[in-house]
Amino acid sequence: MSTPVTADVLTVSPPAASRRRARGWWGRVARLADSTPATVGAALILVWVVVAALAPLLAPYAPNSNDLAALASTTPSRAHWLGTDHLGRDILSRIVWGARPVLVIAPLAVLGATALGSLLGLAAGYKRGWIDLVVTRSCDIVLSFPVIILYMIILTHFGSSAWNIVGVLTLTKAPIIARIVRGLTLELREREYVAAAKMRGESSLYIMLVEILPNARGPLIVDMCLRTGYNIIIIGVLGFLGIGLPPPDPDWGGMVKDTYGMMMVWPHMALFPCAAISSLVVGFNLLAVGLREIGLRD
């Protein structure tokens, strides 16, 4: 490994101002194309969003209808492109319809967690004092609890529904956001524009929401992206453990749960939903990698 030191350890990156800077919303979206991971990630997400939106048009069969004749041969055929499951339901149709709950619940829970977490983090970082102490300590307690066990206890107790899943995801993810926002707020509250706003006599609520929060959005957006991916994994896991969305409506995790025991005979029943959920999460995580790259460059 005694190769001559490559230049990249020593180079100083050129000033950001020399780079092309696209302005506004569209400029920002256009800059995504600069990063391969972001492009691939965004494309994967877009495909699934379109599939979910057009589910009634794209799905060849109703997701819950059984084709008993197909049970004779469940493997992929011309009638059922991805085969049927153990109840003779068309796997392609179930995957297409199954994109809907995932793409609604995961982002909704991320929005909830971001809103709640940002408020807590802003209050803790800006007001300090006892609010800070209470918020950080409660966040530590929630975060020190192994979340999956928390989900099991809460969801089996209150029953599993889309709203309950959004609720537990919001409550367990908010502390992470709160921690990030608190850290950013501690740094931003010392800036001149915050001092200026205080001088003008603005209320603390105004300062927190209008002066500080917008300046913390960069890391938050990357985190929301990652968080959406994690939430999709968790929704899948809950379905797989049998405490996710109630049957019979298609849910990717639940589809795997029902059929992975038959893998020795019909591996396709579990493989296709696994591929579906993996590709969607890969999309969000690649987008996050790309966003971080773009963020670092300017």
Place this chain on the structure above:
Amino acid sequence: MARFAAKHLVFLLLTLFVVSFLVFALNEFSPGDVARKELGAYATQDQVDALTKRLRLDRPLLVRYAEYLGKAATGDLGYSARFKAPVKAVIWKHLANTALLAAIAFACIVPFSMVLGILAGMRESSRLDRAILLFSTLMASIPEFALGVFLASVFVVWLGWLPGTATLVAGGGWSLSAQLVLPVAVIVLFDAGYVISMIRASMVEVMQRPYIRTAVLKGLPFYRVILGHAVRNAMINPITVILLQINYLVAGVVVVETVFAYPGFGRMMLEAALFKDIALIEAGALVAVGLAVLTNILGDVAYMILDPRIRA
């Protein structure tokens, strides 16, 4: 040091206290609940009332919680309705099984992700870095059950090299070590994806520091810059993350345990939750939280040992 220990001990106790109370309250909030769960849905209201009286469940929540804590302190955690055995024995048995899985997985994750993380981070944006980054992102994106299904369909269904279950019963002609390969592989790949990216990020940051530039400029061979100067500094931040994985390995591997029918702690908790086995849920939650807080403390201690600057 004494202040540090005291502060953490207080937090440990506070957390255990809060969580155990929340779980207790959740399970036993309204007086009829416990008896109803015990007797099932077909018991009449009279039967439920009678059992509630007999178990003295009609007393206030706080009184019963204090009683529970008192019993727990003497080691009496109750009786598991699901496993028909004392809770303590059930927990120990499953925890030991999980510890075996977790120890092997941890022993693989640490060197594996250190090597890849350091290789990736030492030259940011090199081809190797991008390849490793892509690999770790992909691994962290595939849910454990999907990874399990993918690996099982190749090594179990297609090649027939490994067993599809790890029940720890030496039947079916598969040795114990063969049974453990797939569960460990799934845990390692899924978890390493996250740890690699942490180590890589820290390494990238360290490589931009002035002391690295100095070491390079004074003519040290690259491998000595990396091993002598960069690695130790780059491991300070990730060490907490790495130790926190213990937490995940014990309480979070319920999915892997379910995929491979492994008789571990996570699956025990799932069964307890589905069966509404209150005594087992309460005790299991306590164990999980205690372990989580302990690994947190362990992380802080390791951090102090590695970084003399914050030892004050």
